[in-house]
Amino acid sequence: MINLIISGIGGQGINSLAKVLANVLLQSGYHCQFTIHKGGAQSLGSVYAEFRIDDQKLPTLGQGIPKGQLDILISLEPWEALRHVSLAHPKTQFWVETQLIPLFIERANERSIESPHAQLDALPEIKIHWESYQDIAQQKAETIKMANYFAGLNCILAINSHVNFSIKSKPNNIDTDLFDTLFFKQIPKAKKIT
Amino acid sequence: MNKLKGTFGDGNDAIAWAAQDASVNYISHYPGSPVNRVIDVLEADLHDESYIINHALNEHIAALSVMGTSLCGARSLLVMKHVGLNIAADPLNYSAVIKIKGGMVVVVGTDPGARTSTGEEDVHWYAAQFNLPLLEPTSVQNTYDCVKQAFEISEQTQLPVLVFVPGRIAYQSSLISRQKEEVSARSFLFEKDPENLINVNVRAVKNHRKHILRLQAFQQEYSQSNQTYFNPQASFGIVTRGASYSVCCEVIESLGLTEKVHLLNIELTYPLNINGFLVFAKNKKKVIIIEDQDGFLETMIKREAFGKVSCEVHGKNIFPIWGEISDEQVRDYLSEEFECKAPSNTVFSTALGQLDSPERPGSFCEGCPHRSSFYGIDKALNNQSCKSGGVYSTEMYSTGIIGGDIGCSSLPPHRTDWLLCMNAGIGISQGIAHLLPDQPLVSTGGEGSFFHGGVISLQSAVENNINLTHIIFDNRSVAMTGHQDSPTSSGKTDLGMLLKSIGVKHIFEVDAFVSSELTKAIEDAKQLEGVKAIWVQGDCALQPSAESLRRYKERTLIIHNELCDGCSLCYEELQCPAIVKDKKHTPPLLNDDSQLDHKRILQIDLNLCRRCAACLDVCPNNAIEVIDPND
Numbered sequence: 044m045i046n047l048i049i050s051g052i053g054g055q056g057i058n059s060l061a062k063v064l065a066n067v068l069l070q071s072g073y074h075c076q077f078t079i080h081k082g083g084a085q086s087l088g089s090v091y092a093e094f095r096i097d098d099q100k101l102p103t104l105g106q107g108i109p110k111g112q113l114d115i116l117i118s119l120e121p122w123e124a125l126r127h128v129s130l131a132h133p134k135t136q137f138w139v140e141t142q143l144i145p146l147f148i149e150r151a152n153e154r155s156i157e158s159p160h161a162q163l164d165a166l167p168e169i170k171i172h173w174e175s176y177q178d179i180a181q182q183k184a185e186t187i188k189m190a191n192y193f194a195g196l197n198c199i200l201a202i203n204s205h206v207n208f209s210i211k212s213k214p215n216n217i218d219t220d221l222f223d224t225l226f227f228k229q230i231p232k233a234k235k236i237t
Numbered sequence: 238m239n240k241l242k243g244t245f246g247d248g249n250d251a252i253a254w255a256a257q258d259a260s261v262n263y264i265s266h267y268p269g270s271p272v273n274r275v276i277d278v279l280e281a282d283l284h285d286e287s288y289i290i291n292h293a294l295n296e297h298i299a300a301l302s303v304m305g306t307s308l309c310g311a312r313s314l315l316v317m318k319h320v321g322l323n324i325a326a327d328p329l330n331y332s333a334v335i336k337i338k339g340g341m342v343v344v345v346g347t348d349p350g351a352r353t354s355t356g357e358e359d360v361h362w363y364a365a366q367f368n369l370p371l372l373e374p375t376s377v378q379n380t381y382d383c384v385k386q387a388f389e390i391s392e393q394t395q396l397p398v399l400v401f402v403p404g405r406i407a408y409q410s411s412l413i414s415r416q417k418e419e420v421s422a423r424s425f426l427f428e429k430d431p432e433n434l435i436n437v438n439v440r441a442v443k444n445h446r447k448h449i450l451r452l453q454a455f456q457q458e459y460s461q462s463n464q465t466y467f468n469p470q471a472s473f474g475i476v477t478r479g480a481s482y483s484v485c486c487e488v489i490e491s492l493g494l495t496e497k498v499h500l501l502n503i504e505l506t507y508p509l510n511i512n513g514f515l516v517f518a519k520n521k522k523k524v525i526i527i528e529d530q531d532g533f534l535e536t537m538i539k540r541e542a543f544g545k546v547s548c549e550v551h552g553k554n555i556f557p558i559w560g561e562i563s564d565e566q567v568r569d570y571l572s573e574e575f576e577c578k579a580p581s582n583t584v585f586s587t588a589l590g591q592l593d594s595p596e597r598p599g600s601f602c603e604g605c606p607h608r609s610s611f612y613g614i615d616k617a618l619n620n621q622s623c624k625s626g627g628v629y630s631t632e633m634y635s636t637g638i639i640g641g642d643i644g645c646s647s648l649p650p651h652r653t654d655w656l657l658c659m660n661a662g663i664g665i666s667q668g669i670a671h672l673l674p675d676q677p678l679v680s681t682g683g684e685g686s687f688f689h690g691g692v693i694s695l696q697s698a699v700e701n702n703i704n705l706t707h708i709i710f711d712n713r714s715v716a717m718t719g720h721q722d723s724p725t726s727s728g729k730t731d732l733g734m735l736l737k738s739i740g741v742k743h744i745f746e747v748d749a750f751v752s753s754e755l756t757k758a759i760e761d762a763k764q765l766e767g768v769k770a771i772w773v774q775g776d777c778a779l780q781p782s783a784e785s786l787r788r789y790k791e792r793t794l795i796i797h798n799e800l801c802d803g804c805s806l807c808y809e810e811l812q813c814p815a816i817v818k819d820k821k822h823t824p825p826l827l828n829d830d831s832q833l834d835h836k837r838i839l840q841i842d843l844n845l846c847r848r849c850a851a852c853l854d855v856c857p858n859n860a861i862e863v864i865d866p867n868d
Binding site: 052053054061062065066069075076077078079080081082083084085086087088089102103104105106107109110111122123125126128129131132133145146159162166168181186187188 | 245247270352353354376377405406408409410411412480482483484486487488490491563564565568585589592594595596597598599600601602603645648649716717779814817844
C-alpha cells in the first residue's frame with residue numbers, strides 16, 4: 044500500500060487535483076480511497092488530501108494515515124509540509140514548494156516562528172526535494188494557479204518510483220499523458236500549458 | 238490492465254445518489270458543513286429527475302416542510318448539520334406521532350473533532366429524545382446503503398429515520414456502486430387525520446403510546462444491523478459504530494490481533510436491539526466499546542444489557558468523550574492490552590513530533606468585503622484587536638464590544654468577541670445593550686444569518702426599545718457553505734423595506750469596500766436612540782458581479798513605495814493577503830530577513846489581488862493607486 048498526502052492551502056486547487064488523481068489511479072488499475080480535510084473557510088486555510096492506494100482491493104481503512112506510515116508528501120507550501128512530518132518514516136518522499144505563503148499571525152509577530160525551510164532541512168534521514176511549482180506555473184501557464192498541475196505530475200512520478208518497493212505485484216506505470224488529459228477534462232477552467 | 242468500475246464519490250455524493258436511487262420526491266435543507274454539497278449534487282441533476290428542492294431559510298422550516306410532503310405520501314429527505322438539529326428539534330419532536338405516509342429521512346452531518354463547526358455537540362441524544370430510529374454508516378458505500386434503507390424503514394414503521402454522517406465520512410471518497418430501486422409512481426394527497434394530527438391532551442398521550450409501540454415492534458424485529466468480524470472464539474470483544482469502525486479494523490489488522498479480537502459493529506444504534514450484543518458477549522471476558530464523543534452506544538448497551546451479561550464492559554472510562562477517536566488512541570490501548578510492540582516507524586515519527594507548524598485556520602479571501610468592514614468597525618470602536626493578528630491580548634477586551642455571528646464574517650482573525658451559534662450576534666448583543674446602555678457595542682452578522690432568525694431578533698430589540706446598532710454584512714451569498722443564494726441575491730426580498738417595516742427607524746447603507754463609510758455610520762448611529770441597522774453591501778469575492786469581473790480584468794493597483802512611509806496599516810491591520818512584502822527582498826530559503834527589520838517594502842501581488850480597492854481607503858499617504866481605464 045502507498046499512503047500519500049497532498050497538502051497546501053485553500054484556493055490552491057488541492058481538492059480538484061485529488062479528484063483528478065483518483066481517476067488517474069482508477070484508470071491505471073489501482074484501488075484508492077481519499078479524504079479531503081479542509082476547514083470552514085473558503086480560502087487561505089490548511090487543506091490536505093489523504094490517499095490510500097494499492098494494486099489490490101483495499102482492506103477496511105480508517106480515515107487518517109497512521110503515524111510513521113506516510114510514504115509520499117507533495118506540498119504546495121512549506122508550512123503545510125511541516126504539518127504532516129510527524130506521520131513520516133525515514134524513506135518518505137518529500138516534494139515541497141519553496142515559496143512560502145505567510146501565516147497571518149506572522150504579520151504582527153514575525154520573529155516567533157522558525158522558518159519551515161530550516162526545520163524541514165534539519166529533519167534527520169529525510170531529504171527534501173525543493174520544488175518551484177508556482178514559478179514553473181507562472182512561466183508555462185502564466186498563472187500560479189496552475190501550480191497544482193505541476194504538483195500533480197510530481198505525484199505520478201513519486202508513485203511510479205515508489206511502486207518498486209511498496210506494492211508486491213507491480214502494475215503498469217501511470218501514464219503522465221493520462222493525468223494531463225483528465226486534468227484538463229475535469230477542470231475546464233485550467234489554463235493550458237504552453 | 239484492469240479498469241475498475243464504479244464512480245468516485247464522497248459521503249455527500251453518496252447521500253444524494255441514494256436519495257435519487259430511492260426515488261425521492263421532495264428535499265428540504267439548510268446548508269451546513271460537512272453535508273453542504275448534498276444539495277449541489279441533487280440540484281445539478283434536477284433536469285433529469287422529478288424531485289422538488291426547498292431551500293429553506295432555516296432548519297425549523299425545512300423540517301416542517303418535509304413533514305408536510307411526507308404526510309402527502311412523498312418520499313422526503315431533510316438535510317442539515319448537527320447544530321441545525323437544535324433548530325429543527327421542535328418540529329421533529331412531533332414528527333413521530335403524526336404517522337407519516339411517504340418515507341422521511343433526516344440526514345444529519347455530525348462533526349466530532351469540530352473540523353468545520355463552532356462546536357462538536359453530540360446530537361445522538363436527540364434520537365432517544367425524538368424516539369426515532371438512528372442509522373450510523375461506517376463508510377461512503379455504507380452511507381449510500383443506509384440512506385436508501387432508511388426510506389424503507391421509514392415507510393415500514395411510519396416513523397422518520399435519522400442517518401448521522403460524520404465529517405470524516407462526508408469528505409471521504411471511494412468507489413460507490415449504485416442500484417436504482419424500482420419504485421412505482423406515486424400520486425400525492427393530503428388526507429385529513431385528526432386522530433394523529435390534532436395532538437393534544439388525552440390524544441397526545443395516546444399517540445405517544447402508539448408511537449413507542451411502533452418503535453418497540455421495530456426494535457424487536459430488526460436485527461440485521463449487527464455485523465461481526467475477526468475471531469468469534471476470542472474472549473476480548475470490541476463494539477463500535479459509525480466512523481470508529483474502520484479505525485478499529487485498521488488497527489486490529491496492523492497490530493496482528495485478528496485472532497485475538499472479536500469485533501461487533503452496530504448500525505442501528507437507536508432503538509438498540511440488544512440480542513446481537515448478548516450473543517456476542519456470551520463467551521467474552523472483556524468488552525470495550527469504542528465510539529466518538531459522549532458514549533451514546535455505551536449508555537444504550539448498558540441500559541439494555543443490565544444484569545444480562547457477566548463480562549466486563551468498558552468504554553468512556555478508557556477513551557475521551559471529546560474529539561474524534563483516533564487511530565493512535567485505539568493503537569495505544571490495544572498495544573498495551575495485548576503487549577504488542579509499536580512498529581519501528583512510529584518510534585521515528587515520535588522523534589519528529591516537536592516541530593513547529595502553527596495552525597492555519599483560513600481567513601477572509603482576497604477581495605472579501607468582510608475584511609474592510611471589520612477594519613471600519615475597529616476604527617469606529619477604537620479597537621486594536623486587528624493588530625494582534627488572531628492572537629488574543631488583554632487590551633482587546635478594554636474597548637468596544639463586537640457581537641459576532643456565524644458565517645464567513647466569523648473567520649480568523651476573529652475580530653468579534655464571540656463565535657458561538659447562528660444569530661448570537663444580535664441575540665447576545667441585545668442582552669448586553671439592554672443591561673449596559675452606555676457600553677460601546679455593535680452587533681454583526683451576515684444576511685444569511687439575518688434571514689435565518691435575525692429578523693425576529695431585531696424586531697424583538699425594536700419592541701423592547703433597546704439601544705442597539707446592528708450591522709448586516711450583505712455579501713449576497715450564503716458563502717461559507719458553498720455560495721447558496723440568499724434572499725438578497727435572489728432579489729425576492731427588499732432588505733431595506735423589511736428593516737423599515739419591522740420598525741427599524743435608522744437605516745444606513747454603506748459600501749463594504751470603503752471602510753471609512755462604515756466607521757462614519759457607526760459613529761453617527763451612536764448619536765441616535767433605538768435600534769439602528771447598518772446595511773453593508775459588497776459582493777462575496779468568489780461570487781463576483783459583472784462589474785467586479787470587469788474591474789478584475791481591467792484594473793491595476795500599485796503601491797508607490799516612494800510615498801509609503803511604512804505605517805503598515807494595509808499589511809498588518811487590514812491584513813490583505815494580496816499586499817505582500819516585495820518578493821525580491823525576501824530571501825527564498827534562508828531564515829534571515831534582517832534587512833527588512835526597519836522598513837517594510839510592500840507591494841500588491843496582482844496574482845492574488847481582486848481589485849476591490851479596499852486598501853485605497855486605508856492608506857493615509859495616498860501611496861496606493863488604482864489604474865482603471867474606465868475612470
